Every structure is written in structure tokens, then in C-alpha cells.
């Protein structure tokens with residue numbers, strides 16, 4: 001039987017339960033929120049209530065996708081896991097460089113030092129307070145996966161260094177690599193880069209393809225190689241309707257890719273109901289989107305796969 005790493009330790013994979021693979025539950029104030037005020041989610045009591053609504057609706061697990069040194073709140077996440085009994089999975093890795101200050105260590109660390117940082121976070125413990133100083137102090141909570149970001153600028157030297165570190169850490173720890181895919185980037189070039197350097201496609205989760213990729217054939221090519229496609233433009237009506245989201249999911253199902261679909265909300269402050277009264281809330285998938293999928297004819301087994309089996313396949317170690 002396989003195990004899953006959570007912030008509270010390893011659990012047998014059957015205990016993962018209903019899982020949303022890309023959320024944001026806590027982000028402290030800093031450069032991310034200077035860039036976008038919706039990226040400040042720093043009230044632990046509100047985040048706890050949000051999580052309790054999710055658990056009450058049938059949720060069990062989620063990934064917090066904020067990486068090290070980028071205003072991740074590792075202690076708060078540990079407290080939330082302990083107080084609610086939710087399975088929280090944390091991220092090491094890197095985000096778009098746009099989200100870091102000019103003099104941040106992410107710009108100067110060597111590939112090796114970055115890889116060692118990521119491996120330490122997964123195997124030993126996550127660094128604390130590392131947005132303002134180099135990673136040094138750490139806690140006993142561990143990261144589960146390696147978040148990365150493909151920016152519009154593509155695989156320039158500065159991004160190759162970051163991706164190479166993520167690759168080394170993934171191969172060493174067997175942790176999956178999650179990729180933020182930016183609109184106007186080329187995910188196929190990245191996929192080729194990663195697999196050429198020895199990462200198996202099954203260890204990759206490509207996020208936001210449903211809003212970053214206008215061409216469904218590119219998404220099909222990516223999943224055709226074995227990558228997990230994470231659809232997280234659910235309840236994000238400035239991009240497209242939920243009906244459109246379901247059409248995309250059905251296109252992949254029709255081609256037999258039902259075992260590679262993950263669904264999540266990629267929440268920000270503006271989509272958490274305890275922060276914004278009219279927001280959709282972390283329980284939106286359970287309460288609204290799953291009933292919509294059912295009504296559209298997507299079968300119960302398929303829906304179950306998106307939130308249970310596929311998550312285990314993507315995250316098991």
C-alpha cells in the first residue's frame with residue numbers, strides 16, 4: 001500500500017479521502033499581496049472556519065500551493081491541520097519570479113543549493129520565515145510536493161536553474177512536481193525539458209491548463225504523455241462559465257483521460273467565503289460543481305476518480 005505525505009506526517013493513501021489539489025488557505029502579507037491584494041489570506045480563524053465548512057461538506061484533504069520563501073504560512077497550516085484534523089499537504093519549490101522581492105535568495109542560490117532546500121523541506125522540515133532571510137530555521141512540518149511555475153518568458157536561464165533544482169529534488173524524494181502554467185507560455189516545451197531530464201510524466205501535475213491553453217489539442221497532447229491535468233478554473237467566471245469547464249472535462253473523458261484529471265479552485269482571498277461574504281467558498285466544488293457535473297451526465301465513478309483515486313495516483317510516494 002502506498003503512503004501520502006501530509007503536514008502532520010505520512011498517512012496510508014486510503015485515508016486521503018476527498019482532495020482538492022491546488023488551494024490557498026494561508027498567505028502572509030508581502031510581495032505577492034503587494035502585486036495582488038487577493039493574495040493575502042492571513043487570518044487563521046477565518047481560514048479555519050473556511051476549512052471547517054469544506055470538511056462539513058465532505059472534504060478531507062487539500063494542497064496549499066504556496067511555496068517556500070513566498071509568504072507560505074507553514075506554522076499556521078500546521079495548526080489548522082491539528083485543530084481541524086484535515087489532511088493538509090504543503091508545497092516547497094518556487095513561484096513566478098514576479099512574486100519575489102529583488103534581493104530574495106531565490107535569485108542568487110545555485111541550482112544545488114535550491115535543490116538541497118527543496119529536499120530539506122520534504123525530508124526534514126519546512127523553513128520558516130524564509131521570505132525575509134535565507135532558509136535557516138525550520139519546523140517539523142514537511143512539504144509534500146514541489147510547486148513550480150512556467151512563466152511567459154519560458155525556460156530562460158533563471159528559470160532553468162529553478163526547474164533543474166525542482167527536477168533534482170523530485171528525483172531524489174519521489175515528490176511530484178506541480179506546475180503553474182501561465183497563459184502565453186509553452187507547456188509542451190516544458191514537458192519535453194522535464195522528461196528529457198529524467199522526470200516521468202506521471203510525477204507531473206500541470207495546473208490552469210483550462211484557462212492557460214486555448215487549444216484543447218495541446219491539453220490532450222500533455223495528458224497523452226501521462227501528465228495529470230489540474231482543472232481549477234471552476235467558479236471563475238471572469239475566465240469562463242462552469243458549463244464551459246464541464247465541456248472541457250468531457251472532451252478529455254471522451255478520449256479516455258479520466259484517470260488524469262484533478263479538480264480544484266486555486267482559491268484566493270476573494271474566493272473564500274469567510275473573507276468575502278459573497279465568495280464561492282472552499283466548499284463550492286462539493287456543493288455546486290459536483291451536482292452540475294452529475295446533471296451534465298458525468299458518471300459517479302468518474303467524479304469519484306477526480307477527487308479520490310487520481311489524487312492518490314498523483315501524490316503517493
Ligand SMILES: [Zn+2]
Nearest residue numbers: 022024065266
Ligand atoms: Zn495557486
